[in-house]
Amino acid sequence: MSNVTTLAQSLCEFIDAEVSMDPDTPVQEGTDLLTTGLVDSLGAMEIVHWLEETEGVEIDPVDITIENFQTVAQIIALVDRLKE
Numbered sequence: 001m002s003n004v005t006t007l008a009q010s011l012c013e014f015i016d017a018e019v020s021m022d023p024d025t026p027v028q029e030g031t032d033l034l035t036t037g038l039v040d041s042l043g044a045m046e047i048v049h050w051l052e053e054t055e056g057v058e059i060d061p062v063d064i065t066i067e068n069f070q071t072v073a074q075i076i077a078l079v080d081r082l083k084e
Helices: 003-019 041-055 072-083
Strands: none
Touching (some): 003 041, 003 072, 041 072
């Protein structure tokens, strides 16, 4: 399993367990987190903190946008860009 797949799976599990506003809806890589209301602004900040701690990246507040945080796949793409 690649690091991206592992990170995506871990992030989905974190969102399901700690952040999701609807625990009955499992999060997958393509699940819309923001416009569906699964993740609110506080949840987005918890995701940022989790990523900074687990992945060792620093996420600038200007990067916390719907384009970067709408799905787990988009979040992973942001983390990949920050690691370059």
